[in-house]
Amino acid sequence: MTPGDASRLDVSAPIFAALGDATRLKLVARLGRGGPQSITRLTRGTPLTRQAITKHLRVLADAGLVRGVRRGRESRWELEPEQFAVAHRYLDLVSKRWDTALSRLKKHVEE
């Protein structure tokens, strides 16, 4: 385990926080399914305001999960897969540590 791992845990919190909202998860799912889209298009079909969607996109962007590029009068938003991979790796790490902790515990009990 490298020292970098520990700092990566701290980095992960904002990522999970950004994903921890139903509306934002829907946005992410929508982007995943439909590819890059504008804000108004992402707003279509939701009961929310464009501003609300904008705010959510901002949160996702701050977490690095999404990126918006202004093109003409509209801005197209797309997923940033690498950041998903970070969260992915974090979950892996915790699970693996837990496994070894349990086996260590089990062994200790048996002896």
Place this chain on the structure above:
Amino acid sequence: MTPGDASRLDVSAPIFAALGDATRLKLVARLGRGGPQSITRLTRGTPLTRQAITKHLRVLADAGLVRGVRRGRESRWELEPEQFAVAHRYLDLVSKRWDTALSRLKKHVEE
């Protein structure tokens, strides 16, 4: 469990939300590293109150990420790996859909 289960937002959102807090991530990391532990032990080393830790554990438990078992006068808390797997699968699903969306888009542009 089918991929469809993982794609259900109402299930995944609370999980991510629970992980979206630095203190709770530390708790999870601590449990992963050290195995099952009591509340007071988990509180040790943090600047927080035992009650604060209790609340955080409650949040994690509601998301199914953690489980507490009362044993005598103390309650031991441990990770619930399956729930981590749910989040894991969700991330996979989104990433894969994004890939196919992009390749579809690229192909469309090239034609």
Place this chain on the structure above:
DNA sequence: CTAATATGCAACCAATGGGTTGCGCATTGG
């Protein structure tokens, strides 16, 4: 038995978060 330990419960507080409305500013279609 009694004191120390480990936890639970409830009330309370400040800060954050999700959401809205209102307005102004660029860009573009016809």
Place this chain on the structure above:
DNA sequence: CCAATGCGCAACCCATTGGTTGCATATTAG
């Protein structure tokens, strides 16, 4: 050219959340 489209910014509102303190209760060590 000008009206419609697509955004951004700011102020405001209420509910949730992270945290505390205070007190009560159960278990265990000596």
